[in-house]
Structures are given as C-alpha cells and as structure tokens.
Amino acid sequence: MNKPIIGISQGDPNGVGLEVIIKILQHPMVYDYCIPVLYANPKTFAFVKKTLNLEKPVYVAVRDISEIKGHQLNLIASSQESFEVKFGQASEAAGKEALMAIDRMLQDAKAGKLHGMVTAPIDKSSIKVEGFNGHTGYIARKLEVQDTLMVLYNEDIKVGLLTEHLPLIEVPKSITKDGIVSKLKVASESLKRDFGIVKPKIAVLGLNPHNGENGKMGTEEINIIEPAIKEAQEAGVFCFGPYSADGFFGMKTYRQFDLVLAMYHDQGLIPFKSMAFEDGVNYTAGLPVVRTSPDHGTGYDIAGKNMASSLSLTNAIFEAIDIYHKRNEEDNMRENPLGYSEFRRERFRLEQA
Numbered sequence: 001m002n003k004p005i006i007g008i009s010q011g012d013p014n015g016v017g018l019e020v021i022i023k024i025l026q027h028p029m030v031y032d033y034c035i036p037v038l039y040a041n042p043k044t045f046a047f048v049k050k051t052l053n054l055e056k057p058v059y060v061a062v063r064d065i066s067e068i069k070g071h072q073l074n075l076i077a078s079s080q081e082s083f084e085v086k087f088g089q090a091s092e093a094a095g096k097e098a099l100m101a102i103d104r105m106l107q108d109a110k111a112g113k114l115h116g117m118v119t120a121p122i123d124k125s126s127i128k129v130e131g132f133n134g135h136t137g138y139i140a141r142k143l144e145v146q147d148t149l150m151v152l153y154n155e156d157i158k159v160g161l162l163t164e165h166l167p168l169i170e171v172p173k174s175i176t177k178d179g180i181v182s183k184l185k186v187a188s189e190s191l192k193r194d195f196g197i198v199k200p201k202i203a204v205l206g207l208n209p210h211n212g213e214n215g216k217m218g219t220e221e222i223n224i225i226e227p228a229i230k231e232a233q234e235a236g237v238f239c240f241g242p243y244s245a246d247g248f249f250g251m252k253t254y255r256q257f258d259l260v261l262a263m264y265h266d267q268g269l270i271p272f273k274s275m276a277f278e279d280g281v282n283y284t285a286g287l288p289v290v291r292t293s294p295d296h297g298t299g300y301d302i303a304g305k306n307m308a309s310s311l312s313l314t315n316a317i318f319e320a321i322d323i324y325h326k327r328n329e330e331d332n333m334r335e336n337p338l339g340y341s342e343f344r345r346e347r348f349r350l351e352q353a
Contacts, residue, residue: 011120
C-alpha cells in the first residue's frame with residue numbers, strides 16, 4: 001500500500017489536542033496505514049506525555065518532509081519557544097502556539113509535501129489574527145481556494161453548512177442564491193471524488209420554521225433557496241428541498257440522502273452532535289489537500305485529566321487516509337476513462353462469448 005503522509009497540527013496546547021494525539025499515536029496500527037508528521041512544540045509535547053504518564057510515542061525530530069521516517073512518529077517543530085502549559089485556560093500565548101503549528105503544516109501542504117492534514121481543536125478567540133474565524137476559512141485562504149464546504153459526518157449522516165460561525169442575526173443576510181448553488185456544486189463534486197458516490201443525492205434545508213409557511217414567516221425559501229435548488233439541478237446537481245428542519249430530522253428523512261445542506265451552524269450541528277458526538281469527523285470539502293478534524297472542541301474542562309476520548313481524532317486520521325485513496329482512485333478513473341465505443345466493443349465480445 002502507498003502510505004500517505006498525514007500532517008497533524010497540535011491544536012491549542014492548553015486543551016485536549018495533544019492528549020488525544022498522543023493517545024492515538026501510541027498504537028502501531030496507525031503507522032501501518034500512514035506516515036504521521038506532527039507539527040508541535042516539542043517541549044509541550046514532552047510535557048503533556050509526561051502528564052499522561054506515558055512512554056510512547058517516541059518521535060523522530062525532522063526539519064523537513066524529505067527527512068521523515070516510515071513507521072515512526074515524525075515531529076516538525078512549529079515552535080521552539082518556552083511555553084507554560086496551563087490546562088483549561090484560554091490565552092493569547094496558547095493561540096499563538098496553535099497558529100504556528102497550523103501555519104507550518106500549511107506551508108508543507110501548499111508545497112505539495114502532504115497528502116492530508118488533520119487539525120486538532122483550537123480556541124478561535126485566542127488567535128489574534130484579523131479575520132480569523134476558524135480553521136476552515138483560514139485554511140481556504142492560505143491555500144487560495146475560493147469556496148469550500150464544512151462537512152461533519154459519521155457512518156449515518158453527512159451535514160454541510162452553508163454559513164458557519166456567524167451570529168444568528170447575520171445568517172439571513174448571508175444566504176444568497178449564488179452561495180447556495182456554489183456550496184451544492186462543491187458538495188456534489190466532493191461526494192463523488194472523495195467518497196466514491198456516483199450520483200450523490202443532497203437535501204437542502206429551509207431557513208424559517210415550516211419553510212416560512214408560504215411567506216407568512218419569511219420569504220427566503222421562495223425568493224432564494226428554491227431558485228438556488230432549481231439552478232443547481234439544471235447544472236447537474238442531484239438536490240432536493242427545501243425541507244423543514246424539524247420534521248426532516250424528526251422523521252429521519254436524512255437517511256434518504258448522501259448529504260444535508262443546513263443553512264446555519266446550529267440547525268445542522270445540534271441534530272448531528274446528538275447522533276455523533278464522540279465519533280464524528282469534520283471535513284473540509286473543496287480543498288486541494290485532504291483536511292479532517294475531530295468534531296469536538298478544546299475540552300478545557302477535562303484538559304490534562306486523562307479523560308479525553310481519542311475516538312473522534314482516530315476517525316479523523318483514518319478518514320483522511322481513506323479519502324486520499326478514494327481521490328486517487330477517482331482521479332485515475334477520470335484520467336483513463338473507458339471510451340464509449342471501446343465499452344461497446346467489450347460488451348459485444350462478452351455477449352458473444
């Protein structure tokens with residue numbers, strides 16, 4: 001098997017990020033499927049490992065991807081600064097350490113040195129960079145991608161977000177026909193290329209209660225969402241809606257679709273996390289490099305107590321590996337398609353045999 005090189009950023013050092021990273025990277029199984037490269041402050045890594053009273057994993061310090069070793073944890077120092085870990089406390093210093101790890105990993109990703117990225121949780125309020133509003137938008141800007149889609153999923157459901165971390169009062173004015181069409185195209189292409197779904201079926205939720213009741217409780221469905229769905233359908237996207245969110249999730253209609261596009265954060269993530277709080281994965285569709293993340297936050301309340309579950313991060317790492325291989329398969333098929341006339345000749349030979 002061709003093992004992908006998977007970069008992992010340390011996340012907020014005062015949270016549970018390094019704890020769950022250390023827990024999963026103890027297991028030899030991970031190294032059978034990928035070559036992990038951790039971007040972290042080595043002193044902080046050593047401190048957290050000592051706090052957990054663990055001897056493994058032992059890392060190999062490398063300066064560049066060209067030096068990495070197979071079947072070992074490779075660590076690239078994103079920072080060599082002295083940092084005092086204060087579990088459970090948000091701080092600008094912790095935010096700076098988290099951002100340096102992200103930036104160092106993105107440097108290698110942009111240079112084509114990584115096959116996938118896994119980002120440990122951060123505290124957005126601790127990162128004092130103008131316009132920073134989370135991993136997804138920041139990574140897209142750094143990789144010069146115009147449109148992406150935040151998707152959270154497990155084996156049972158995939159939920160994409162039209163708008164992400166916005167105050168609720170700003171959501172209606174942020175919903176546009178072009179925005180919905182663009183997100184639906186990104187979702188459809190990602191489901192085909194990254195998940196191997198030949199003809200993905202996408203559900204679109206409405207914004208207002210009961211889809212606005214024909215304009216009585218809002219007109220976004222009539223004026224924006226329905227025209228967007230129609231335009232996306234005409235562009236070849238297999239999408240339907242809008243659906244009223246309460247009935248849609250209550251009747252488990254999501255089981256009939258490959259992805260659900262929610263209009264805003266809580267509309268999609270409250271039902272999702274009710275079903276998949278510990279095993280969900282956060283995925284960014286539309287990037288040139290695979291990027292996943294656990295679906296939980298910094299876990300300040302349990303940081304340093306050896307209580308954090310590594311299940312979501314485990315899933316994030318293995319999903320990054322799986323999506324990388326699926327992309328390769330899909331790209332190879334597109335580059336070497338079986339021509340229609342050749343297909344007909346092969347079919348004729350089979351029928352005559």
